[in-house]
Amino acid sequence: MKPLHFLFSFILLIGSVSVGHGQILFKQKATLMGSLFEITVVDSDTLSARKNVQAVISEITRIENLISEWKSDSEVSEVNRSAGIQPVRVSPELFDLTKRAIYYSEISEGAFDISIAAMDKIWLFDGSMTEMPTESAIRKSVEKVGYKNIVLDSIHSTIFLRYPGMKIGFGSIGKGYAADKGRELMKQTGVEGGIVNASGDIATWGLQPDKNPWTIGxxxxxxxxxxxxxxxxxxxxxxxxxxxxxxxxxxxxxxAHIINPKSGYPSTGLTSVTIVGPSTEFANALSTSCMVLGKKAALKLVKKFPAYRGVFLTDKGRVRKAN
Structure with missing residues (x-):
């Protein structure tokens, strides 16, 4: 999904360079975490820019190897294999990410839930589905879903999924987390400005070479x-x-292809939700939650976080905003 359209004051191709105010702007695309990433940096020269973009790519690859439920040797896969059997000791990074994910579940009253990874795939979103699944099939599809059955032990840094067949997955916030970490790395390195665009989940910092802000429509x-x-x-x-x-x-x-983890039914009522704020990860969690909650509850949720604002487009084409 690529829901955002870039309105840069420059036109760039893969690995292209734009010059201004003694700086260059370098942009490169890469397939990471199963999605197209686009990394842009404001730098002193092309050699430095390439090196910095590669550092971001390496960081995102590291994160993918940590949190991917599709890689058999990842920590998340080990947690899922041990569901209902035993707790799994994990790195502080994955423990903290999981802890934040549970917080997102709590503030959204279960509209966000990383344990939805265990849901039976009874809905098809390729145009082939012509009738509703049965109510019993929908109920059964979410039997193994429930964030309250993710047990964290902060003393031993373990994650335990209480029932066999449970799974966790970070498809809903993983790319946002990676975008945040890429931005954090570049700021620590001294790169003055740029964008990490994770297929529409976007982290920006600094300014363009012409000293204008990044412009996104x-x-x-x-x-x-x-x-x-x-x-x-x-x-x-x-x-x-x-x-x-x-x-x-x-x-x-x-x-919508975004499923309510509690009911097993797809979300309805909203066509899109855009969240703007400091953290791409949290913006990810809010946008997913809002799609599930629907317009009224979504507006209330975003208003609880003044640093964030939401732009909602209803299924009837109406625009509503929060904060």
């Missing part, structure tokens, strides 16, 4: 040639969840 799928809003960003993050590219349409009703 939010697309309106109902009006492809119009933007909902243009964002001017320095150090910020943007994340969007949406149903307009992956959904099932049954009896004239659209069902």
């Amino acid at each position: 939010i697309n309106n799928p109902f009006k492809p040639h119009k933007l909902i809003e243009v964002l001017k960003l320095k150090e910020s993050a943007v994340a969007t969840s949406g149903s307009y590219e992956k959904y099932a349409e049954i009896d004239g009703k659209k069902y």
